[in-house]
Amino acid sequence: MKFNIWTLLFQIINFVILLYILRRILYKPIREIIEKRRGLIAKTVEDAEKTKKEALELKEKNQEELNKAKELQSQMLEQTREEALKDRNKLLGEAEKDAAKIIEKEKALIDAEKMRIESELKNKTLEMVSVFASNLLKDISDEELHNAILRKFLKETGKFVSDISKIKEKEETVNIDLVTAYPLPMVDVKTFQETLASHLAKKVKMNTTIDKTLIAGVRIKAYDMIYDSSLAGQVNALASQLKETK
Amino acid sequence: MKIFNVFPETIFSIGPVHITDTVITTWFVMVAIITICYLATRKLSVKPSFFQEILEAIFEAMEKTIKDILPLDPWLVVPMLGTLWILIGFSNLAGLIPGLKTPTADLNTTLAFALISFSMTHVIGIATQGLKGYLVHYKEPTWLLLPFHLIAEVTRTAALAVRLFGNMLSGDMIAIILLGIVGLLVPIPFSLLHIIIGIIQAYIFGILTLVFIAGGIKTKS
Numbered sequence: 001m002k003f004n005i006w007t008l009l010f011q012i013i014n015f016v017i018l019l020y021i022l023r024r025i026l027y028k029p030i031r032e033i034i035e036k037r038r039g040l041i042a043k044t045v046e047d048a049e050k051t052k053k054e055a056l057e058l059k060e061k062n063q064e065e066l067n068k069a070k071e072l073q074s075q076m077l078e079q080t081r082e083e084a085l086k087d088r089n090k091l092l093g094e095a096e097k098d099a100a101k102i103i104e105k106e107k108a109l110i111d112a113e114k115m116r117i118e119s120e121l122k123n124k125t126l127e128m129v130s131v132f133a134s135n136l137l138k139d140i141s142d143e144e145l146h147n148a149i150l151r152k153f154l155k156e157t158g159k160f161v162s163d164i165s166k167i168k169e170k171e172e173t174v175n176i177d178l179v180t181a182y183p184l185p186m187v188d189v190k191t192f193q194e195t196l197a198s199h200l201a202k203k204v205k206m207n208t209t210i211d212k213t214l215i216a217g218v219r220i221k222a223y224d225m226i227y228d229s230s231l232a233g234q235v236n237a238l239a240s241q242l243k244e245t246k
Numbered sequence: 247m248k249i250f251n252v253f254p255e256t257i258f259s260i261g262p263v264h265i266t267d268t269v270i271t272t273w274f275v276m277v278a279i280i281t282i283c284y285l286a287t288r289k290l291s292v293k294p295s296f297f298q299e300i301l302e303a304i305f306e307a308m309e310k311t312i313k314d315i316l317p318l319d320p321w322l323v324v325p326m327l328g329t330l331w332i333l334i335g336f337s338n339l340a341g342l343i344p345g346l347k348t349p350t351a352d353l354n355t356t357l358a359f360a361l362i363s364f365s366m367t368h369v370i371g372i373a374t375q376g377l378k379g380y381l382v383h384y385k386e387p388t389w390l391l392l393p394f395h396l397i398a399e400v401t402r403t404a405a406l407a408v409r410l411f412g413n414m415l416s417g418d419m420i421a422i423i424l425l426g427i428v429g430l431l432v433p434i435p436f437s438l439l440h441i442i443i444g445i446i447q448a449y450i451f452g453i454l455t456l457v458f459i460a461g462g463i464k465t466k467s
Contacts, residue, residue, distance in 0.1 A: 004264065006263050006264050006265070006266070007264075007266050007268055007269055007354035007355065008354045008355075008361075010272070011268075011272060012362065014273070014276060014333075015330075015333060015359070015362055018329055018332075019326065019329045022279070022280075022325065022328070022329050022332070025280065025283050026283040027324060030287065030290070030301065030305050033292065033294075033302070034305065037292055
């Protein structure tokens with residue numbers, strides 16, 4: 001075994017050559033592939049994180065939109081409720097108005113009915129009173145009363161005649177209907193007829209009829225004018241006068 | 247007994263240049279390494295095949311080992327150290343092939359590798375911290391130790407060379423002696439042992455180189 005400088009040198013050269021070749025065909029590609037994979041993994045992780053972040057952002061955004069939608073919904077609900085309340089109040093107001101109208105109408109009807117009933121009651125009462133008065137007078141009247149009334153009537157003939165003379169008629173004859181409760185003495189009739197004829201300056205024709213319903217007194221009708229001095233007539237006049245008063 | 251000579255012989259000479267069988271075997275080993283590496287790295291892809299995964303696992307283990315010892319970018323020393331490991335490892339195992347001599351059983355070869363390791367230590371040390379910064383570590387902890395530092399530079403390099411050479415030569419010699427004495431099958435267990443020793447010695451060579459490099463750098467920090 002001896003030292004051989006050539007072997008030493010060759011081995012060093014061999015090493016350098018091998019280093020150079022392996023650098024090209026082994027280390028460089030291996031390193032590249034490893035770093036490429038690491039880069040890829042890093043990028044993948046980064047991408048995944050980015051995607052995750054994006055997903056989170058999207059989620060947040062969705063949540064926000066959902067909240068907005070909820071808010072909108074509640075707003076709409078509120079609005080709807082307010083409108084419904086308004087409508088309800090309006091409807092209630094109308095209904096109250098209608099009810100008031102109906103009540104008024106009913107009231108008016110009731111008032112009318114009341115009035116009708118009142119007036120009916122009054123009429124009935126008046127009728128009753130007049131009947132009662134008539135019956136009473138019938139009971140207490142006799143020919144004497146009749147004659148007294150007649151005398152009073154004859155005294156007032158002037159007033160009657162002046163009333164008739166106001167009616168200007170061209171006819172020559174005046175037809176007078178004389179209704180009496182008791183038969184009149186012919187003298188009295190004749191006297192009355194003549195008095196009238198002289199006052200009116202016309203011929204007077206008398207139609208004398210007896211009617212017991214007059215109770216006492218007489219009633220005279222000339223043209224369409226009636227002069228009533230009988231008790232029944234007085235009662236009727238009173239009744240109609242009462243009817244007009246409230 | 248010329249066939250079983252474990253010592254290197256000059257096969258041919260070109261003028262003053264003597265080419266020994268060690269060098270020729272080394273060429274053969276180099277061709278084998280280059281062929282294997284070429285085939286291995288031909289179809290690399292991001293999605294690794296089974297073979298590529300093994301390759302990458304080896305490199306990642308290498309990276310991790312370097313990272314544990316050296317406070318530098320692992321890829322700064324991976325090519326040099328990797329080449330040392332591969333070349334020494336394959337050379338150590340070349341002797342198992344009948345008719346070939348182990349190149350690392352030649353002191354000239356191991357000395358060449360040791361010199362490469364020696365120069366690597368200094369080159370990387372100076373490259374990473376400058377000449378001045380690198381030289382400072384020789385006076386650590388005191389100037390008194392400078393001679394010992396210098397002696398250590400020589401002795402550890404020599405030790406590297408001799409350690410590898412001794413281990414390999416002994417393995418070869420044992421195999422040949424046993425073969426001469428007891429016949430064909432008995433040396434087989436020793437050959438298996440020789441495989442293990444070859445791999446371990448390659449590993450030790452690389453790791454020691456790494457430690458020396460780190461020793462030249464760590465003083466700064």
